[in-house]
Amino acid sequence: METKNIMIVGVGGQGTLLTSRILGGITNAAGYDVKLSEVHGMAQRGGSVVTFVRYGDHVAEPIVEEGQADVLIAFERLEALRYAHFLKKDGVIIVNDWRIDPITVVTGSAEYPENILENLEKDHRVYSVNAMEEALKLGNSKVFNIIVLGLAAKHMDFKREEWLEIIEKTVPPKTVEINKAAFLKGFEN
Amino acid sequence: MSEKKIMLGNEAIARGAYEAGVKVSSAYPGTPSTEISENIVKYDEIYAEWAPNEKVATEVAIGASYAGVRSIVSMKMVGVNVASDPLYTAAYTGVNGGMVLVAADDPGLYSSQNEQDSRMVARAAMIPVVEPSDSNEAKEFTKYAFELSEKYDTPVMLRTTTRLAHSQGMVELCDRVEVSDKEYVRNPAKYVMMPGMAKKRHLFVEDRLNRMSEDGENFPINKVEYNDNSIGFITSGIPYQYVKEVFPNASVLKLGVVNPLPEKMIRDFASKVDRLIVFEELEPVMEEQIKAWGIKCEGKEIFTRQGEYSANMLRRVLKGLNVTETPAEVPARPPILCPGCPHRSTFTAIKALGLHAAGDIGCYTLGAIAPLSVIDTTVCMGASISTLHGMEKAKGKDYIKNWVAVIGDSTFLHTGVNSLMNMVYNQSTGTVIILDNSTTGMTGHQDHAATGKTLKGETVPAICLDELCKAMGVKNVFVVDAFNQDELKTVIKREVNREEVSVIIAQAPCALLKGQKFPNKCKPNSEKCKKCGACLRPGCPALTKNADGTVSIDATMCNGCGLCRQMCKFDAIDLVEG
Numbered sequence: 001m002e003t004k005n006i007m008i009v010g011v012g013g014q015g016t017l018l019t020s021r022i023l024g025g026i027t028n029a030a031g032y033d034v035k036l037s038e039v040h041g042m043a044q045r046g047g048s049v050v051t052f053v054r055y056g057d058h059v060a061e062p063i064v065e066e067g068q069a070d071v072l073i074a075f076e077r078l079e080a081l082r083y084a085h086f087l088k089k090d091g092v093i094i095v096n097d098w099r100i101d102p103i104t105v106v107t108g109s110a111e112y113p114e115n116i117l118e119n120l121e122k123d124h125r126v127y128s129v130n131a132m133e134e135a136l137k138l139g140n141s142k143v144f145n146i147i148v149l150g151l152a153a154k155h156m157d158f159k160r161e162e163w164l165e166i167i168e169k170t171v172p173p174k175t176v177e178i179n180k181a182a183f184l185k186g187f188e189n
Numbered sequence: 190m191s192e193k194k195i196m197l198g199n200e201a202i203a204r205g206a207y208e209a210g211v212k213v214s215s216a217y218p219g220t221p222s223t224e225i226s227e228n229i230v231k232y233d234e235i236y237a238e239w240a241p242n243e244k245v246a247t248e249v250a251i252g253a254s255y256a257g258v259r260s261i262v263s264m265k266m267v268g269v270n271v272a273s274d275p276l277y278t279a280a281y282t283g284v285n286g287g288m289v290l291v292a293a294d295d296p297g298l299y300s301s302q303n304e305q306d307s308r309m310v311a312r313a314a315m316i317p318v319v320e321p322s323d324s325n326e327a328k329e330f331t332k333y334a335f336e337l338s339e340k341y342d343t344p345v346m347l348r349t350t351t352r353l354a355h356s357q358g359m360v361e362l363c364d365r366v367e368v369s370d371k372e373y374v375r376n377p378a379k380y381v382m383m384p385g386m387a388k389k390r391h392l393f394v395e396d397r398l399n400r401m402s403e404d405g406e407n408f409p410i411n412k413v414e415y416n417d418n419s420i421g422f423i424t425s426g427i428p429y430q431y432v433k434e435v436f437p438n439a440s441v442l443k444l445g446v447v448n449p450l451p452e453k454m455i456r457d458f459a460s461k462v463d464r465l466i467v468f469e470e471l472e473p474v475m476e477e478q479i480k481a482w483g484i485k486c487e488g489k490e491i492f493t494r495q496g497e498y499s500a501n502m503l504r505r506v507l508k509g510l511n512v513t514e515t516p517a518e519v520p521a522r523p524p525i526l527c528p529g530c531p532h533r534s535t536f537t538a539i540k541a542l543g544l545h546a547a548g549d550i551g552c553y554t555l556g557a558i559a560p561l562s563v564i565d566t567t568v569c570m571g572a573s574i575s576t577l578h579g580m581e582k583a584k585g586k587d588y589i590k591n592w593v594a595v596i597g598d599s600t601f602l603h604t605g606v607n608s609l610m611n612m613v614y615n616q617s618t619g620t621v622i623i624l625d626n627s628t629t630g631m632t633g634h635q636d637h638a639a640t641g642k643t644l645k646g647e648t649v650p651a652i653c654l655d656e657l658c659k660a661m662g663v664k665n666v667f668v669v670d671a672f673n674q675d676e677l678k679t680v681i682k683r684e685v686n687r688e689e690v691s692v693i694i695a696q697a698p699c700a701l702l703k704g705q706k707f708p709n710k711c712k713p714n715s716e717k718c719k720k721c722g723a724c725l726r727p728g729c730p731a732l733t734k735n736a737d738g739t740v741s742i743d744a745t746m747c748n749g750c751g752l753c754r755q756m757c758k759f760d761a762i763d764l765v766e767g
């Protein structure tokens with residue numbers, strides 16, 4: 001199988017690391033060679049963060065480079081735009097329709113771009129969800145990232161049960177049920 | 190056991206230490222090395238600790254090695270500078286039980302203050318360097334490093350980079366091999382480094398490196414992959430993966446031991462390929478040696494010394510491919526202090542007083558950027574206090590009345606305490622603010638000597654920072670609530686004007702520390718709001734300005750710290766039950 005390239009982007013603290021762990025788990029369980037590359041440290045304090053996931057028969061390079069991503073999972077609109085040039089021509093963007101102002105916008109030195117989703121749709125297949133709103137309906141805003149993952153999972157090669165099993169293994173025991181519900185919200189809607 | 194597991198590079202190094210029979214581990218947290226100790230501690234067979242700094246940690250590992258057990262010490266690359274004093278001399282004494290020092294470099298500066306190459310330190314210290322290129326090698330090479338250490342009687346540096354340390358890959362697990370303790374035999378000629386003994390050991394060190402260079406072609410982790418011989422790469426670590434990605438059919442000399450270099454092996458390889466490329470991130474450490482042997486090769490003429498490498502870099506430089514995609518023009522998103530961070534409050538008070546701050550290393554270094562813009566200087570761990578002292582000695586007491594030094598609790602115990610000693614001894618009049626958030630925050634909340642918990646989770650007596658400062662002779666020590674703007678401003682203003690050393694300990698736990706409850710949220714009252722924007726000035730990410738000039742507060746981000754309420758002169762922000 002040709003190596004599949006996935007990126008998870010967002011704002012430090014949004015839970016990109018948990019999402020990448022689930023992706024690592026499911027690709028590993030399916031018997032693929034897999035490499036993930038993460039950002040720890042300073043950027044985790046509200047900065048722009050990116051995680052790379054590559055899986056296939058044999059994976060050498062641990063990062064996804066410009067023009068190579070099959071799926072871009074973005075937890076925030078501006079971050080989707082920031083990394084869109086990493087996508088292949090036929091790549092898919094899964095985006096949480098949510099805005100977090102960077103400090104450069106808060107202090108007035110930059111403006112938050114308008115119509116991000118509409119502009120991305122001109123060149124890419126874009127699937128969006130207001131996962132924050134949906135997560136609050138489930139009772140915990142923190143599981144929004146798993147809703148986004150559920151939507152992204154529609155564009156990947158694993159089955160519903162495989163996902164649920166790996167979520168059960170990966171998330172803290174007390175949060176298994178709500179995380180499963182969050183996943184299905186994205187996966188089945 | 191042949192279980193396979195997906196592991197972070199750092200987790201794999203910890204596993205390697207476990208399988209190698211290591212018994213003692215010491216470290217000070219530092220990105221990208223921290224997770225090594227956080228994983229080692231999961232193995233009950235290994236004693237693991239946080240030391241106050243890398244020098245102490247290295248000496249602990251040296252002591253354990255002299256006593257006859259295998260030991261490991263891990264640190265980020267700037268920590269190697271702190272550890273270099275014991276390291277340069279441990280290179281002379283050699284080891285008893287095997288000893289490995291993990292040096293985690295940070296090409297690309299993801300979380301560091303410089304981009305130094307630890308291989309240069311190892312060359313200067315005349316110790317061997319082992320460099321893995323994926324998680325499985327991280328585990329296997331760690332084990333091999335202990336074999337080299339004992340075989341050649343030397344501490345060994347295991348060099349990683351951020352990309353290896355923080356990438357996950359498949360690892361094949363093996364069982365732990367219990368290594369029996371070596372007998373300790375008194376041997377001053379080897380272990381007491383004074384001139385007469387050290388002169389002889391220097392001869393040993395030189396001979397050791399020569400032997401390792403000669404033996405290099407037989408080290409199983411130095412490998413030649415002969416293939417298409419029109420192009421050949423000498424490479425190691427993560428750059429090897431980029432070569433394999435772009436040139437799967439090229440000939441490659443993949444070095445696992447990158448110091449000393451195996452001269453004969455390199456000469457043989459060079460003679461068999463038409464075009465020789467040395468592909469190494471950061472400094473031309475291998476390239477310069479290879480060129481000094483009169484071997485023709487290309488390196489930094491075509492590849493940069495800056496930042497991380499990539500497969501696309503090879504495609505561009507060697508294949509002439511246009512692989513650059515144009516990114517959208519978007520506002521930058523630099524890291525910021527979290528909502529509810531006590532540092533933001535302390536910096537807001539310092540800013541209100543119009544003071545400069547000599548800064549230090551930690552989350553609070555972010556106080557240098559807008560909108561806080563309080564920190565003027567940042568050099569290294571502990572430097573805030575000593576640079577402030579230097580400024581006073583240069584410009585006098587009055588000059589320093591416009592300055593403070595700011596330093597975190599963990600950083601103060603790391604090396605700041607020595608600098609404070611110097612201020613007392615040499616009669617400074619400066620003001621030091623210890624930003625005490627009860628943790629080592631930036632690296633992900635590690636305990637230290639003043640938190641009362643060890644790496645193993647034991648409860649121990651905590652060093653009391655104010656008592657420590659008083660014991661050193663600081664007469665003016667004040668503990669203040671980091672969220673109380675009035676108190677902060679009153680105390681800081683008074684102390685910068687006092688012509689004696691002062692220490693202000695601004696206390697409040699890190700907002701991300703576990704086990705805290707935040708029952709309240711801040712809520713704007715748009716009827717009372719005068720749209721002055723004062724609440725926005727500290728730059729809390731939970732606040733946004735609405736189109737009509739009023740303010741919204743994101744309830745999912747706010748932890749009710751109340752800083753914005755204190756900024757508001759019109760009582761237009763309420764504290765409500767969340």
